[in-house]
Amino acid sequence: MSFEEVKKFKIESASLKEVRVFAREVFKKSTIFEKHTDDLVLALAEAAQNIVKHGYNNQPTEDEMKIIIKFDNNVLSMELMDKGKPVVPSNIKPRDLDDIKSGGLGTFFIGQIMDEVVFKTTKINWVNHLILTKAF
Amino acid sequence: MLKNVDFNYNLINIYVMTYKVSEEGNVATVYLNGEIDMDVTEKAKEVIMPLIEAKKEVHLNLKDVEYMDSSGISVLIESHQQATENETKVVLKEISKSVLKVIMMAKLEQILNLD
Numbered sequence: 201m202s203f204e205e206v207k208k209f210k211i212e213s214a215s216l217k218e219v220r221v222f223a224r225e226v227f228k229k230s231t232i233f234e235k236h237t238d239d240l241v242l243a244l245a246e247a248a249q250n251i252v253k254h255g256y257n258n259q260p261t262e263d264e265m266k267i268i269i270k271f272d273n274n275v276l277s278m279e280l281m282d283k284g285k286p287v288v289p290s291n292i293k294p295r296d297l298d299d300i301k302s303g304g305l306g307t308f309f310i311g312q313i314m315d316e317v318v319f320k321t322t323k324i325n326w327v328n329h330l331i332l333t334k335a336f
Numbered sequence: 337m338l339k340n341v342d343f344n345y346n347l348i349n350i351y352v353m354t355y356k357v358s359e360e361g362n363v364a365t366v367y368l369n370g371e372i373d374m375d376v377t378e379k380a381k382e383v384i385m386p387l388i389e390a391k392k393e394v395h396l397n398l399k400d401v402e403y404m405d406s407s408g409i410s411v412l413i414e415s416h417q418q419a420t421e422n423e424t425k426v427v428l429k430e431i432s433k434s435v436l437k438v439i440m441m442a443k444l445e446q447i448l449n450l451d
Contacts, residue, residue, distance in 0.1 A: 213375040217352060220371075220403070238403075238434055245405055249374050305406035305442060312441055 201230055202272040208264040209248070211256050211282065219248045219267065223278075226269045232336050233276075240334070243313040244269075244278050246306035247330055255284025255328065266326070277333045281326040289319045352376055355383055364392040365429070369400040372408035380411050388418045388426065395451075399430035404438050412439070416448050427451050 205226045209215040223241045227233040233240065244267070251265050252258055261284075268279040294308035310317055310332060320329040353370040364387040372380060387394050394415065401408075412428070419426045427449045431439070439445055 213373070216373050216375060216405075217371065238437070241403075242405060242438070245373065249405065249407065253374065305409055309406060309438075309441060 202270075203229055204268060204270045206266065206268045208266050211252055211261050211263050211265055211284070213249075213252055213258065216245055216249055216252070220245050222267070223269065230271070236334075239313045240276070240278070243310045243332055244280075246309050247278070247280050247332060249306055251280060251282045251284055251328070255282050255287070257285075274336045275333055276336060277331055279332075280330045281328065283327045285327075287319055287328045287330075353379070355380070357383065357387075359392070362391075362393055363395060365395040365397055367397045367400070371403040372401055372411070373403070373405045374407040377407045377411050380408070381414070384411070384415050384426075385418060388415060388422055388424060391422055391424050393424050394419065394426045395429050396426060397429045398432055398435050401432050401435050404435045406442075409438060409442050409444070412448055413444070425449055
């Protein structure tokens with residue numbers, strides 16, 4: 201089985217619900233995702249939240265983010281593209297487990313759930329291109 | 337005395353979060369319902385923080401919370417910290433399976449008061 205689903209979303213906190221609805225619909229495509237749906241939806245929504253919160257400082261914008269969910273050769277990839285503040289991957293730090301703060305928790309969740317988290321360096325028409333992958 | 341306050345937070349016509357508060361003596365129970373994400377955390381804090389500042393023992397009933405992300409977890413952490421500063425406590429009650437999973441992923445089960 202392979203598929204590719206693409207959707208654009210407004211960059212605002214209200215879109216996060218729509219992102220989750222979209223992801224849940226996509227993951228209904230196969231029972232292979234059944235046990236992982238909640239985690240995968242969380243990882244994607246956290247990445248989308250980072251765009252709203254950090255890429256645009258939660259400020260109103262006409263920009264959209266593009267999300268692609270692909271499954272091929274038993275590998276799921278979730279790609280997020282935006283035109284917000286350029287991400288410097290080395291500046292992204294997940295939460296220190298001993299540090300009881302909320303900052304970096306979303307990034308920590310993404311790392312826990314996905315096998316690989318990569319910012320693609322070659323982008324066309326986008327500023328940031330994040331790819332989250334997980335093998336099944 | 338039982339006091340109920342209902343709040344409907346509508347978003348793109350999809351149900352997101354509602355809450356109800358009941359107070360009995362010095363214990364205030366906040367029943368949260370729905371999905372707690374970045375879009376509703378300020379509202380959640382507006383409900384919870386004044387109760388903590390009033391030095392109430394706050395019980396957060398999470399039975400009907402279907403989804404919670406890092407923003408929701410941050411509300412739990414901040415509530416816990418604020419309660420400690422105010423010499424009271426926040427207790428998480430009837431935690432739904434999905435929320436418990438996220439709390440455990442954040443490795444906070446030993447930090448927050450889980451009942």
